[in-house]
């Protein structure tokens with residue numbers, strides 16, 4: 750989408766957890782706790798293996814408190830997936846403030862996201878829900894397209910800055926990065942619970958960079 754900045758492509762996150770007012774009111778705090786508890790359980794057991802009761806117990810709130818914020822489990826799943834993509838926007842915003850070159854921004858963004866996939870239950874829960882999306886009656890966002898648009902924008906800037914081999918197509922390279930990253934995190938998750946995702950991503954990332962930049 751020519752002309753849009755990376756952040757415009759992703760849209761503003763709904764609320765910046767880091768910048769939330771010190772004294773969040775109770776309802777907002779409870780909602781955030783419920784979303785994280787749901788993400789943990791969706792990541793561990795999947796959508797159909799998780800009940801609202803399980804979420805209430807993990808969040809240490811009543812079932813009524815969960816239903817106050819989320820009328821059903823599908824709405825809760827949508828909130829977890831939304832938080833997954835908001836977390837990505839937060840990583841990007843913090844990174845853009847470091848004002849690295851376009852190519853370094855792509856490299857560091859995906860390196861930090863690899864760590865987030867290893868360590869952050871909201872990222873893990875959102876990813877598993879997206880894998881199970883055909884079994885969930887919720888209008889979850891299209892997976893992958895946000896990443897492809899964002900990386901295309903950054904790699905077009907990298908091409909303009911002379912960081913790519915001449916003739917390299919930024920959009921094709923963006924699709925390759927998304928496919929490679931998704932595959933690496935998926936295989937690492939299935940075989941090793943993502944314990945080795947940083948090492949596996951580094952070797953695939955470096956192969957792509959050698960091909961695209963020479």
Ligand SMILES: CCC[C@@H]1OCC(CO)=C1C(=O)O
Pocket residue numbers: 875876877879880891892893894895896926927928930931934
């Ligand atoms: C660049 C990685 C793409 C990312 O990996 C898991 C997942 C969940 O669907 C993603 C997405 O939807 O964008």
